[in-house]
Amino acid sequence: MGVLGRATELKQRLWFVLGALIIYRIGTYIPIPGINHEALVQIFERQAAGIGGLINMFSGGALGRMAIFALAIMPYISSSIIIQLMTIAVPQLAQLKKEGEAGRRKINQYTRYGTVLLAAVQAYGIAIGLESSSGGEAGAVVMNPGFYFQFTTTVTLVGGTMFLMWLGEQMTSRGIGNGISLIIFTGIVAELPGAVTKLFELGREGRLSALAILLVVVMALGLIAFIVFVERAQRRIVVQYPKRQVGNKLYSGDQTHMPLKLNTAGVIPPIFASSILLFPLTIAGFNADGGPEWLQTIGVYLAHGQPLYIISYVSIIVFFCFFYTAVVFNPEDTADNLKKNGGFIAGIRPGKQTAEYLDYVLTRLTVVGSIYLAAVCTFPELLIAEFNVPFYLGGTSLLIVVNVMMDFIGQVQSHLFAHQYEGLIKKSRLKGQRR
Numbered sequence: 001m002g003v004l005g006r007a008t009e010l011k012q013r014l015w016f017v018l019g020a021l022i023i024y025r026i027g028t029y030i031p032i033p034g035i036n037h038e039a040l041v042q043i044f045e046r047q048a049a050g051i052g053g054l055i056n057m058f059s060g061g062a063l064g065r066m067a068i069f070a071l072a073i074m075p076y077i078s079s080s081i082i083i084q085l086m087t088i089a090v091p092q093l094a095q096l097k098k099e100g101e102a103g104r105r106k107i108n109q110y111t112r113y114g115t116v117l118l119a120a121v122q123a124y125g126i127a128i129g130l131e132s133s134s135g136g137e138a139g140a141v142v143m144n145p146g147f148y149f150q151f152t153t154t155v156t157l158v159g160g161t162m163f164l165m166w167l168g169e170q171m172t173s174r175g176i177g178n179g180i181s182l183i184i185f186t187g188i189v190a191e192l193p194g195a196v197t198k199l200f201e202l203g204r205e206g207r208l209s210a211l212a213i214l215l216v217v218v219m220a221l222g223l224i225a226f227i228v229f230v231e232r233a234q235r236r237i238v239v240q241y242p243k244r245q246v247g248n249k250l251y252s253g254d255q256t257h258m259p260l261k262l263n264t265a266g267v268i269p270p271i272f273a274s275s276i277l278l279f280p281l282t283i284a285g286f287n288a289d290g291g292p293e294w295l296q297t298i299g300v301y302l303a304h305g306q307p308l309y310i311i312s313y314v315s316i317i318v319f320f321c322f323f324y325t326a327v328v329f330n331p332e333d334t335a336d337n338l339k340k341n342g343g344f345i346a347g348i349r350p351g352k353q354t355a356e357y358l359d360y361v362l363t364r365l366t367v368v369g370s371i372y373l374a375a376v377c378t379f380p381e382l383l384i385a386e387f388n389v390p391f392y393l394g395g396t397s398l399l400i401v402v403n404v405m406m407d408f409i410g411q412v413q414s415h416l417f418a419h420q421y422e423g424l425i426k427k428s429r430l431k432g433q434r435r
Helices: 002-006 008-027 037-047 051-058 074-089 091-097 101-131 147-174 179-204 210-231 268-285 293-301 307-328 331-340 352-387 395-434
Strands: 234-240 244-246 249-251 255-261
Touching: 008 147, 008 179, 008 395, 051 179, 074 091, 074 101, 074 147, 074 268, 074 307, 091 101, 101 147, 147 179, 179 210, 179 395, 210 352, 210 395, 234 352, 255 352, 268 307, 268 352, 268 395, 307 352, 331 352, 352 395
Parallel strands: none
Antiparallel strands: 234 255, 244 249
């Protein structure tokens, strides 16, 4: 605590993050105008099993309240992923990626443009969907439908997303950790008490036994421990540097390692898989009669816990694990950088053979990582389908919470270590001056 008390900069960063997250949480309770909230509650009960439940989890309940932050930061995440994928297909973007800081700023600018476009399309779609929605006995969701409602809703939701994007960037630069990830983390954690309350409410009503509740709690704790263990797992490839001579001095060769994570793709595959599979349920939920018969049939087969849903879910997760890993890690570029800096892997020739070796190792790691992600995300899905456990206790939410918390704690520790080193350096200088 004494070290933390002296680390003034770290305290300022932590207070800034806390203030920004409080502003975010306040915004999730400010509703957009012209909404019949009783009807909204009824229609959202139909949407809770679809992609609405997924987005509501990431938005901290803002979608269920139809607040100004209802879209949360999802358009920015989608735009970021699309731009990253385009850096492979578009040569101009691939060249920008290699230009260092200037190229990165340009790509960030394109990402912001994409965020505005995606947010505008999604916001307009929500406005149109709300106008055509009815909450049954509570009446229509929109009190005064028309162009004015569509315009104000679109502008409000787009503005809310852009504000969150700006707030996240400020948290990254002036706070601790990744601001975007912390916003998603806060949204999930803020709804966890309600999910736990619902879990115990199911037990009080007799729909869940005490043994089943205990099993869910133990499973969640065990899943968190397992996620921490796997997320810290690395395959360390030893990289050697030859002896070099500078003037009359001969420096001995150095040795370091290249850490390759077991789960390189992170939480992107399960998020994409959930969004794709829950889309039919979402369309059906916007219709009071459930939509066309063929859409209702698809919704039945793709419901939580159904065999087709599980098989499709696992297949999409595995596919995106390999696809996204190929996007974020290029073995050829890594091999070229090692060759330029004089580094090599023992027993492997620099250049093409190094790239092939890295690709071979990364492929084996991705196989294990995809199995891990599929297991972590599928087992809670079966639990949700069998016992009607709240959606927030799913594997995707636990993955995000654990990953963000690990990254946040790691950065806090880095700041504390840097502060300690600065203190040691100052003490050594003062001793040197006294002598």
